Amino acid sequence: MSEAYDYVIIGSGIAATLVCDRLLESSPLASILVLEAGERIPSRDRRSWWDLVLARRTPYAATYDEDKPGAESQESYSVGNVLWSFKESRVRAYGGSTMHWGGWALRYKEEDFECRSRTGRGADWPFDYATLEPWYVLAEQKLGVGGDASDEGPLRHWGYPLPPYPWSANEAELASAFGLIGLKPGHMPIARFKRCMTTGTCKYCPIGARYSAQDHMDALLYDPAHSNFRLKTGAPVRRIISSKSRVSGVEYLDVATGNWCTAHGEKFVVCAGTYESAKLLLASTSAEWPTGLGNRYDQVGRYIVTHLLFSVEGTRKDNPEGWFQEYDFPTLMSRSWDTPERQPDGKMFVFNNRALPKIEFENLMVQGKSRKEIDAVVNGPRRAGLSAFIEEFGDPQNRLTLAPGTGKFGLPKTRISFSRRNPSRFMETVSAAEGELARCLASLGYERNEPRKENPRGDHASGVCRMGHSPDSSVTNADLAVHGVENLFVCSNAVLPNAAAVNPTLTLGALALRLGSWLSRGARP
Amino acid sequence: MAEPEFWDEQLPVDMLMALDQPLSGAEVDLLWSMFRSIAIHWETKIDAELMRSRWLDMLEARSSGRSDFRGEYSNAASVWKAMLDKLEEPGARTKLYGDTVVTNVDQATTRLAHVKFYVANDFIRCFVATGGFRGFVPKARNYTGFMGGSRFREWPPIRTGSRR
Numbered sequence: 001m002s003e004a005y006d007y008v009i010i011g012s013g014i015a016a017t018l019v020c021d022r023l024l025e026s027s028p029l030a031s032i033l034v035l036e037a038g039e040r041i042p043s044r045d046r047r048s049w050w051d052l053v054l055a056r057r058t059p060y061a062a063t064y065d066e067d068k069p070g071a072e073s074q075e076s077y078s079v080g081n082v083l084w085s086f087k088e089s090r091v092r093a094y095g096g097s098t099m100h101w102g103g104w105a106l107r108y109k110e111e112d113f114e115c116r117s118r119t120g121r122g123a124d125w126p127f128d129y130a131t132l133e134p135w136y137v138l139a140e141q142k143l144g145v146g147g148d149a150s151d152e153g154p155l156r157h158w159g160y161p162l163p164p165y166p167w168s169a170n171e172a173e174l175a176s177a178f179g180l181i182g183l184k185p186g187h188m189p190i191a192r193f194k195r196c197m198t199t200g201t202c203k204y205c206p207i208g209a210r211y212s213a214q215d216h217m218d219a220l221l222y223d224p225a226h227s228n229f230r231l232k233t234g235a236p237v238r239r240i241i242s243s244k245s246r247v248s249g250v251e252y253l254d255v256a257t258g259n260w261c262t263a264h265g266e267k268f269v270v271c272a273g274t275y276e277s278a279k280l281l282l283a284s285t286s287a288e289w290p291t292g293l294g295n296r297y298d299q300v301g302r303y304i305v306t307h308l309l310f311s312v313e314g315t316r317k318d319n320p321e322g323w324f325q326e327y328d329f330p331t332l333m334s335r336s337w338d339t340p341e342r343q344p345d346g347k348m349f350v351f352n353n354r355a356l357p358k359i360e361f362e363n364l365m366v367q368g369k370s371r372k373e374i375d376a377v378v379n380g381p382r383r384a385g386l387s388a389f390i391e392e393f394g395d396p397q398n399r400l401t402l403a404p405g406t407g408k409f410g411l412p413k414t415r416i417s418f419s420r421r422n423p424s425r426f427m428e429t430v431s432a433a434e435g436e437l438a439r440c441l442a443s444l445g446y447e448r449n450e451p452r453k454e455n456p457r458g459d460h461a462s463g464v465c466r467m468g469h470s471p472d473s474s475v476t477n478a479d480l481a482v483h484g485v486e487n488l489f490v491c492s493n494a495v496l497p498n499a500a501a502v503n504p505t506l507t508l509g510a511l512a513l514r515l516g517s518w519l520s521r522g523a524r525p
Numbered sequence: 526m527a528e529p530e531f532w533d534e535q536l537p538v539d540m541l542m543a544l545d546q547p548l549s550g551a552e553v554d555l556l557w558s559m560f561r562s563i564a565i566h567w568e569t570k571i572d573a574e575l576m577r578s579r580w581l582d583m584l585e586a587r588s589s590g591r592s593d594f595r596g597e598y599s600n601a602a603s604v605w606k607a608m609l610d611k612l613e614e615p616g617a618r619t620k621l622y623g624d625t626v627v628t629n630v631d632q633a634t635t636r637l638a639h640v641k642f643y644v645a646n647d648f649i650r651c652f653v654a655t656g657g658f659r660g661f662v663p664k665a666r667n668y669t670g671f672m673g674g675s676r677f678r679e680w681p682p683i684r685t686g687s688r689r
Contacts, residue, residue, distance in 0.1 A: 047586040053654050053670040054583070054647045165681075172686015198673035198682045326667035326683035361661055361668075362653040366646045368626040371568045378661055 011271035013096020022516025037236035038093035049206035075407025089458035095214030123497035126478035135510035147189030303394035303463035314446025319382035353385030462496035541596030569660025
């Protein structure tokens, strides 16, 4: 079976949705095919929500990577000196990882675009912050971000579209001690304002308040003006078909029928997340591209990077107000350690541990505890915590490659090799920051708990198809076009040259809107 | 030798198959009285009537599709009725919520253990999430699963501190 479209989009997460949003805004009758390997997860579904409330079960858990080190069935391998965790880091379904994301919507800062020039490590972007700023503004509008423009952060020409959430009582107390360790408290910008009823079940919103690519793309699909817009789920793309410098189509499996199909098109946009975007290029070999499409200089899959999460928790002896975390998300954050001065050793983004203080009344009741016993827990020891991301730097030795065999959805397995050049120095930096966060907690009467060891996770992975000026050091150019291929684009976290210290989703949204606008106009942004 | 109580009858640990029919009005009423007893058992002073619509929403949502709980609900209504008849409400309430603890599916080997594991524990979670948390901390405004409010409201849906 063969079909032809103006645009073929691979993946259906936030990047695909925002590219389509721009294309259809400009040309409602543009013929677009979106191919999604996974299936539709029920959105705003009462049963799914009650299953989460009652049984802590989400409807997308089955789409997560199998993450059992050593198990024969594992579809994702970590082989470097540092264990790379795949656990619950991406949703493979219609809507992508916005089906489970927290909605944290932060901009990168000016210096993040000049990482190499400033630190001698990582990479520079092929353009500066000012180039992306108008697209950040539009992304914040599309995602419905609420925040406080007076908080520390990059230059803003416009305020947030919506106001910030106030700090909870516990967070306000933590904020009062931030100054002790040089932090200025701010409000977490969050993309969950549309109809938020603060259910505290952000892993599955029953009313679609948090931005979800599925809800957004559904709105585009159900718009009768978009009569040539198609979405196909259960359609994993195995290969991009190219001849010399031009792509003619993609091969995908129609899971429902078991048939192999080809979708032809004029332009192709790979929006398949960091892992699958790189893997698809690597798997698309041909006589002209024997090591993978766009991989003439062996750049695809290299420089995989993220920011390590570390946390400090403490316990104080009592909880006279019976505080517990009443939101399922942090509203307290600080970018005071996310600065050019800290960039050489890794910038940090600090935020409240959203899960603390915790009182789980229902578990105590299920365990048969009496009222008196529960009251003792309510007013007994209280825990609090602060967490941070620390930036790491892209390194050519760290890379994603195809592993033998196929995993879920019939897609190739993933192998990631991740190591640190100077792990002791890196961990010293982390330990020093942990000590500072513990000092902040101690000033409020919290005694530090045993630290947890964290590994880098795939949630915010980037770098494997990074943007740059030259094909010998990058995979895509400033317009996200794959070097050496005239009609193929990558739009996923894979193109981000560095991980910075903050969540990448808003930045990806800005890039997607920029690419979609450019494609719709047929001219560079 | 004394006849075993109805609620002590042995059952396999697997979830009970749902009958292909809706719960009867009498069953729903019994289940509601079982839910309402939670507020009393834990001395919460919560008016459970205010939770009824959300409790019904849960009951309906869990009464279809994959893992249809109607078989368990029907068993729970029968067991609760038998306990009310024999022990009266205070005795039934204490037996179900105080004396019987079933936190692992492997322990769900009797009718009563099924009720506790598959129904009562969920009712407890539903009770807390639909406002029961305020029975323990009256000043609290929000909790996981509670529809705390919206940004359009004039007051925040949580206990807040100063803005700066």
